Amino acid sequence: MPLITGAVAVGRSLLRRHVVPKRFLGRRPHSSGGNGSSAPGTVRVNATTIEGKDVSFTAPCGMTLMEALRDVARVDIEAACDGTCACSTCHVILRKEDYEKLEAPSEDEMDMLDLAPQVTATSRLACQIKLTEELDGITMRLPDETSNEMK
Structure with missing residues (x-):
C-alpha cells in the first residue's frame, strides 16, 4: 500500500x-461510531435544507457553520457576502438548546437578521457561528426564503 x-x-x-x-x-x-459523537477535532452537524431534505455530516472544528454547510456538505446556501456579516443569506434557525450554547449575537449580526425573512427567537447567521466540540450535534434548518440585500 x-x-x-x-x-x-x-x-x-x-x-x-x-x-x-x-x-x-x-x-x-x-463519525467515530454508533453513539452519534464525532471524531476528535470534528463536529457533527444536522441540517434541514430549504427543500426539506435532512443532511448530517461532520466538519472540522474552527470553520464557521456557513463554511461547513457550503464547502463540506455542499448545501445550497447563498452566502452572498462570503461570511463577512454583510447580508442575511446564511440565516439558519437553530434548535433552542443549540442556540443557548452560543454567545449572544453581535449588533452587526442583529442588524442583518432584522433584514432577514422568517426570523425566529433562535435565528442566527451561520457565518457568525464558529464550530467547536461543544457544538457537536448542532441541529438547524434553513428558512424557506432568504433576502439578499447585496443585490
Missing part, C-alpha cells in the same frame, strides 16, 4: 501526518 508523508490541508489549518496510507487522503472526517 503506497504511503505519503507530510502535511495534509484541512480547512485553513494543516494537520501533520507522519505516515498516511494513500487511500485515506481526501476523505472527509467521519
Whole structure:
C-alpha cells in the first residue's frame, strides 16, 4: 500500500501526518461510531435544507457553520457576502438548546437578521457561528426564503 508523508490541508489549518496510507487522503472526517459523537477535532452537524431534505455530516472544528454547510456538505446556501456579516443569506434557525450554547449575537449580526425573512427567537447567521466540540450535534434548518440585500 503506497504511503505519503507530510502535511495534509484541512480547512485553513494543516494537520501533520507522519505516515498516511494513500487511500485515506481526501476523505472527509467521519463519525467515530454508533453513539452519534464525532471524531476528535470534528463536529457533527444536522441540517434541514430549504427543500426539506435532512443532511448530517461532520466538519472540522474552527470553520464557521456557513463554511461547513457550503464547502463540506455542499448545501445550497447563498452566502452572498462570503461570511463577512454583510447580508442575511446564511440565516439558519437553530434548535433552542443549540442556540443557548452560543454567545449572544453581535449588533452587526442583529442588524442583518432584522433584514432577514422568517426570523425566529433562535435565528442566527451561520457565518457568525464558529464550530467547536461543544457544538457537536448542532441541529438547524434553513428558512424557506432568504433576502439578499447585496443585490
